[in-house]
Amino acid sequence: MNSASNFLTTALLVLGWLGLVGLAWYFQRRGKPTTVTLLPYQHGVLYRMGLPLRDVGPGKHRVWTGTELLVHGDVRPISVNYENLVVALQDSSAALYGFSASVQVQDMRKAVYCARDYSDVPAFILLRCARRHLNDCSAASIKLEREAIVKRITDDAQKRLAAAGFSLISFRMPQLLVGTSPQQQAPQTTPRLSSSNG
Amino acid sequence: MTQDQFMGIFSLVVVISVLVASVNRQRNRGKKRILITDYRRGVHFVSGSFKSVLGPGSYRFDPRNEQINIVDMRPQPILIERLPFQDALTHNGIISVGTELLVRDPRLAATALRDQVKDAYVMVRETLRAELSKQIAVGKENAANLSQSITNAVNTELAKVGMAVSDVEITELWSHSPQPQTTVGSAIIQ
Numbered sequence: 001m002n003s004a005s006n007f008l009t010t011a012l013l014v015l016g017w018l019g020l021v022g023l024a025w026y027f028q029r030r031g032k033p034t035t036v037t038l039l040p041y042q043h044g045v046l047y048r049m050g051l052p053l054r055d056v057g058p059g060k061h062r063v064w065t066g067t068e069l070l071v072h073g074d075v076r077p078i079s080v081n082y083e084n085l086v087v088a089l090q091d092s093s094a095a096l097y098g099f100s101a102s103v104q105v106q107d108m109r110k111a112v113y114c115a116r117d118y119s120d121v122p123a124f125i126l127l128r129c130a131r132r133h134l135n136d137c138s139a140a141s142i143k144l145e146r147e148a149i150v151k152r153i154t155d156d157a158q159k160r161l162a163a164a165g166f167s168l169i170s171f172r173m174p175q176l177l178v179g180t181s182p183q184q185q186a187p188q189t190t191p192r193l194s195s196s197n198g
Numbered sequence: 199m200t201q202d203q204f205m206g207i208f209s210l211v212v213v214i215s216v217l218v219a220s221v222n223r224q225r226n227r228g229k230k231r232i233l234i235t236d237y238r239r240g241v242h243f244v245s246g247s248f249k250s251v252l253g254p255g256s257y258r259f260d261p262r263n264e265q266i267n268i269v270d271m272r273p274q275p276i277l278i279e280r281l282p283f284q285d286a287l288t289h290n291g292i293i294s295v296g297t298e299l300l301v302r303d304p305r306l307a308a309t310a311l312r313d314q315v316k317d318a319y320v321m322v323r324e325t326l327r328a329e330l331s332k333q334i335a336v337g338k339e340n341a342a343n344l345s346q347s348i349t350n351a352v353n354t355e356l357a358k359v360g361m362a363v364s365d366v367e368i369t370e371l372w373s374h375s376p377q378p379q380t381t382v383g384s385a386i387i388q
Contacts, residue, residue, distance in 0.1 A: 010205065010207070013208050014208050017249060018213060018215075028226075031256075047233070047236075048262075049254065049255050050236055050254025050255045051236055052236065066231045066233065067233065069233050069235060069287055071235070075280065075296055088292055088370055088371075088372030092372070111292075113235070114272070114273070115275055116272045116274050116315075121275060124275040124277060125275075127296075128369050131279070131369040132296075132369040132370070135294075135370040135372075136338075174311060178215070
């Protein structure tokens with residue numbers, strides 16, 4: 001009886017010790033457990049060993065630092081506002097335009113992958129769409145079909161933004177004037193992401 | 199098996215595990231851990247020499263003689279707006295383009311460029327201007343061909359530094375082609 005009891009005690013000790021060693025090995029391999037809290041306006045993607053595991057919403061999330069990473073972003077609307085931009089038109093005249101828009105992240109995973117900094121993407125897309133569609137117009141068509149042109153820009157931007165994981169909440173073009181020279185450089189009132197004047 | 203034997207085995211297990219732990223600790227001393235996500239690559243250097251490009255995963259490295267430079271493989275949208283140019287016939291024009299910068303070769307991009315976006319942006323702009331100076335009668339009607347030739351020229355240039363661009367979209371194109379002036383012409387003929 002005494003021998004059996006000793007055996008059991010020693011076996012338990014050995015097992016306990018092995019369990020401790022196993023735990024130490026597991027923690028060393030997996031990393032340290034931490035908690036990341038996402039606020040109501042934040043969404044993210046959880047990565048394990050560098051690969052996306054699942055999309056996560058607001059709340060507390062357990063993350064093993066070392067093997068897991070929670071990449072998160074802000075889903076509050078992004079305002080894009082540009083004024084006094086000049087675009088050449090098809091009839092060798094030019095237009096002065098400005099727009100304001102509001103864009104929101106719809107799909108955080110798509111947004112994470114669409115660019116190095118996803119918050120720049122709405123401005124890039126809107127600038128591209130507006131300039132492209134206005135450049136296809138003449139001064140007369142801008143005067144006559146202003147609403148249709150703005151709708152074309154909106155539709156094109158919506159498609160491109162959706163492909164990048166965003167939704168266009170609003171788009172307005174309060175400034176659209178025709179008659180300046182195509183080579184004129186308008187005074188820049190808003191910061192530009194990337195522009196060149198030679 | 200007696201109690202002494204069990205205690206002996208237990209002590210042996212303890213000693214072995216303590217030894218293994220201390221060896222492991224010694225081996226990992228000073229090492230750092232890095233997690234590379236699937237949209238990044240790690241350019242791994244050992245003692246100043248390139249070793250490999252690391253894909254997604256978790257890696258331990260010794261910062262005393264190893265370095266891992268992270269390269270972001272995600273596209274970087276760029277806009278070149280209202281770039282003045284002169285075509286082959288010295289007609290003035292203005293072009294705006296939009297495209298995305300991409301990393302094709304992380305090793306080359308990490309070693310050839312200090313700032314991938316800024317440096318590549320300058321290269322794109324200069325190549326664009328050079329390409330346009332070779333063109334004759336640049337107009338909106340041949341914008342598709344022009345876009346293709348610009349994309350090819352820019353990609354040829356950027357390939358030298360491990361970068362590339364996606365299809366270049368011409369968002370604005372204006373070229374001043376002066377109309378033939380008959381009065382001046384006739385005066386010269388006379």
